Amino acid sequence: MRYLPLTEADRTEMLSVIGAPSVDALFSDVPSDLYLEGPITGLPLHASEMAVEKHMRRLAGQNLAASDAAFFLGAGAYKHHVPATVDHLIQRGEFLTAYTPYQPEIAQGTLQILFEFQTQVARLYGCAVANASMYDGSTACWEAVAMAARVTRKKRHVLSGALHPHYAEVVRTMAKFTEDEIAGASVSLTALPDDDGLIARIDANTASVVVQYPDILGRIPDLQKIADAAHAHGAKLIVVNTEPVALGALEAPGHLGADIVVGEGQSIGVGLQFGGPYLGLFAITDPKLVRQMPGRLCGETVDANGKRGFVLTLSTREQHIRREKATSNICTNSGLCALAFSIHMTLLGEKGLTGLAAENHRLACIAADRLAKVPGVTVLNAQFFNEFTLLVEGDARQIVRDLAAQNILAGVSLARLFPDGDARGLLVAVTETTTLEDIETLAAALEEMLS
Template sequence: MRYLPLQQADRQAMLAKVGAASIEDLFMDVPEEARLDGPVPGLPNHASEMAVERHMSALAAKNLSAGQAPFFLGAGAYRHHVPATADHIIQRGEFLTAYTPYQPEIAQGTLQVLFEFQTQVARLFGCDVANASMYDGSTACWEAITMARRVTKRGKAILSTGLHPHYVSVANTMARFTGDELVTGAPSLTAETDTQALFDAIDGGTSCVVVQYPDILGRITDLAPIAARAHEKGALLVAVVTEPLALGAIRSPGEMGADIVVGEGQSLGVGLQFGGPYVGLFACKEKFVRQMPGRLTGETVDAEGKRGFVLTLSTREQHIRREKATSNICTSSVLCALAFSVHLTLLGEKGLRALALLNHGLAVQAAERLAKVPGVTLVNETFFNEFTVRLGKEARPIVRKLADEGVLAGVSLGRLYPKESGLADGLIVAVTETVTPEDIEALAAGLEEALA
């Protein structure tokens, strides 16, 4: 196919069609200080392929990757051991190159994978039905808020202070275009979530209450009273799970009355990957299924009575008119969903519970050891494999110092919240099965030295 460059008249015709005076008008929502008026500063105009490879390799060598050091980072993205089988299966040609299965008669393998994935997510979350995956956890959270608006015909969502601030940021960005009112704030470094504040905020105009489980500080909250209060006011409860492995050890949100459960599936089957791609999980009660975003694969029988699979619901904008779509985020992460499903299948129910208990046991060891370090105070009374400590001084410089010494100590709350929030001395520590007792001791020794 030949490349046919546009002429200026072509550009002007397109701009006139969309009502823009210039190309710059298309970027009006990007702050002026963030726009470039020329080439990217510091980059050469050209370089040879070998020179670029050498330069990029040198930059990559400066990284301290997860497998090279004691690793305690979490806060929504977790390092777990992913079986080699998962990577092997997702790289098979029939999965790696598959796209949206518009024609079910020739996409039975992909559709069956999605059906099994949905079944696993629904059982894990304690819900009636799950969709065929979404872009990631943060956008799934926003989709739950818009779904609650469609169900309740209300436009105010109460976001728990324990909800991940990145999820809050995504919701605030999207709410600019929908007019939804979002009520939230920063968490307090206390042993328990302030559920009374949530109760007080719920009123007759509330569409949903969004609660992370476990929350950003690792605290585990009983969702049943929150669900009861929300339902009393005609609102829905949305539970957000960023670490699905936790549900191998604690009750599922659906069991406690959550109407919609969403989350990030990265921790099962998907590596950290420097931030993506990840996979969004979305499940709900059956009575809300027609308002659920994304796609739903269903099981049926063909003309000969043989088991088969079809796309039962496809209410995304690429399938129907945009104004009628239940979702305008058209990316589902099917390859990552397959990795999630393979890992969960290999574990099975017993394996999932065993792995969850292993994670919790190591986290308890780490919490007990760090609590003995002078200057360190454990915030949590409840946690799964992640907890928060206070260091008595700003955590970010300490985290950087330990990273320079080869220990990735955790996520400082100063990275996630503004300075005026009073959370700068907080450190979130995640402990998975990949952590050894020697790693825990290295972290404790590093903190002892840094706080001396």
């Protein structure tokens, strides 16, 4: 499929069919005082293609690209190596221009990809069923909370204080419209997560318990312990994972008592891309609850001739059924990002994912050991995967800004995530793209700055 603009004859015919005298008439409901009186000020009326390209390159040169710096940013968005094969395949015309299959059985290629994607996510999460992706990790988290409320017929949800604050904020925002009670907590800067404190907040009215794995500080909660406590009160355990590579080393949440597992799939196949688009993952361990899942599910079948085929088995979006019966109104499944995820995961395979996870952890351990030797720096975590928290002398926000001026992206200050939190906290992420030179560069810069 090619991108072909409409001709003037096409526009005239379309306006004639709908009975509109002009394109401007289609905007008659827009208040007149909101119309521009003329061209946008400050922009030239026209420029050559070469001039525009030169100007845009000059603007882009002001950015500090992740590949041009010692890079230690994380907090839910991670810099991993994405093989060139991924980008090559997702830009094929039949993939790049494909949209939601409203006549699904015609789009056999799209359905097969989503079916394989679902299988990969279900195996990664240790679950029975996964859907055909969500908008992103934070909205998937809310959808899990809403699903737990439907299943348990309760309205109270207990959020771990170590849940990514952006995810928690999305949950609180959406809960305003459903009158669900969101019981949050402050994050505690301790070497191990406060699992007992989380468990103590669960009661008989709790619909769900939401915990991140690894959590926002990089720590590893005891999911089985939390699951047992949640189930004893009739609540569902929702596990959020923002770094899927970690599941190449850690036990899958579904094997540790999680009822719903959600997360962000960006680490697999999807670049940082200035913050999006990203990829929401959603899976459940009990297949009996499949009709309460949001989104869509693709299935495998055979046609009239006995040949393998794929169908849109379940579709629970408000576009397709009566709105009051819908389990979700999310109308985007990030299909191209799901394709990128599936291609990258296929290239890795189980052995490759395990090896990638091991390399991430190895380099993170080297970084933590080196940074712990810097005077004025303390590593908070007793355990971690590829992300850990430092406590530094001084304001971590200023340290991050000063190091950025030296082309060192040192991490994410906790005060940026938690404005009322400890200003000393600095969240550092290390992946397979981090070199030993990068680690030494960060350590040396901190030594000089804190001396």
